[in-house]
Amino acid sequence: DIQMTQSPSSLSASVGDRVTISCRASQTVSSDLSWFQQKPGKAPKLLIFATSNLQSGVPSRFSGSGTGTDFTLTISSLQPEDFATYYCQQSYSTPRTFGQGTKVDIK
Amino acid sequence: QVQLQESGPGLVKPGQTLSLTCTVSGGSIGSGSYYWTWIRQPAGKGLEWIGRIYTTGRTNYDYSLKSRASISIDTSKNQFSLNLSSVTAADTAVYYCAREYWEQLVYFDLWGRGTLVTVSS
Numbered sequence: 001d002i003q004m005t006q007s008p009s010s011l012s013a014s015v016g017d018r019v020t021i022s023c024r025a026s027q028t029v030s031s032d033l034s035w036f037q038q039k040p041g042k043a044p045k046l047l048i049f050a051t052s053n054l055q056s057g058v059p060s061r062f063s064g065s066g067t068g069t070d071f072t073l074t075i076s077s078l079q080p081e082d083f084a085t086y087y088c089q090q091s092y093s094t095p096r097t098f099g100q101g102t103k104v105d106i107k
Numbered sequence: 108q109v110q111l112q113e114s115g116p117g118l119v120k121p122g123q124t125l126s127l128t129c130t131v132s133g134g135s136i137g138s139g140s141y142y143w144t145w146i147r148q149p150a151g152k153g154l155e156w157i158g159r160i161y162t163t164g165r166t167n168y169d170y171s172l173k174s175r176a177s178i179s180i181d182t183s184k185n186q187f188s189l190n191l192s193s194v195t196a197a198d199t200a201v202y203y204c205a206r207e208y209w210e211q212l213v214y215f216d217l218w219g220r221g222t223l224v225t226v227s228s
Contacts, residue, residue: 001170034214043203043221044154049214087154091213095169096144096156 002026002090006099012107019075021102023088028068032092035064035073038101039084047086048073078104109134111204111219118225119198125191125224129204136185137162142207143187144215145178147200155200159207160187194226 003026013019023033031051036044046055048064051071061076075082083106088099115127129143136143145157158168160178168176172191180187191198202224206217 032213036215043218044215045218046214046216049216050212053212055216089154089215091207091215094159094167096207098154098156100153 001095002029002093002097004088004090004097004099006086006088006102008102009100010103010105012105013078014107015078015080017078017107019078019082019104021073021086021088021104023066023071023073023099025069025071025090025092029090029092031067032090033064033066033071034089034091035062036087036089037082037084038087044087075104109206109217111206111217113202113204113219113222115222115224117223118227119194120228121195121226122193125189125194125198125226127189127202127204127222127224128186129188129219131185131187131206135182136180136187137182140208140210142209143178143180144205144207145176145189146203146205146218147198148203148221149197149200157189157191157202196226198224199226200224 005024007022033051035048038044052064063074085101085103110132112130119125142159144159160166160180175192177190201221203221204219205215208216
């Protein structure tokens with residue numbers, strides 16, 4: 001299985017801050033990397049697919065980059081509705097695997 | 108628009124079989140562009156991929172669950188289902204069905220709202 005490791009596991013930030021979340025794969029996943037946002041009691045919501053493609057309807061303050069084994073999700077200016085848990089996920093091989101999550105809360 | 112909805116018992120006894128169904132509305136499950144997937148999330152924990160099925164009936168499972176999990180599809184009802192046998196408390200989780208688009212780019216573009224299944228006597 002490809003192991004996905006996110007860092008940090010949690011972070012505290014203020015509205016307006018630039019936030020960066022990292023995701024590392026145990027082997028290459030090419031560009032087959034997605035990011036999801038999950039709020040309590042809700043299903044995950046797709047933000048970014050194929051490393052850097054913004055899902056329709058997702059604000060442009062979200063962006064993704066990377067290739068191979070190292071990937072980054074950036075929120076350029078954190079908004080109140082962005083406080084949530086974020087997961088990376090690889091679609092390069094089965095079984096599909098997710099990172100352990102990064103919880104973003106209010107400083 | 109296309110929606111997914113999980114259904115099934117919310118409480119299952121240890122040793123029994125967990126059975127869930129995902130109903131696809133607003134579109135055809137027979138579309139060749141998607142894999143139909145089950146994912147679960149224990150309370151306070153991360154997301155675990157269980158397995159998937161294609162319209163042909165071809166399946167893939169997570170190795171740790173392969174001996175207990177079975178996914179089937181009924182295109183006439185626009186549904187796919189999960190059976191998980193010999194459940195224990197460790198199988199208590201919110202279970203999600205999801206659609207994975209796989210042509211050229213691959214990603215989970217649609218999720219159900221999830222259903223909580225508790226394993227307890």
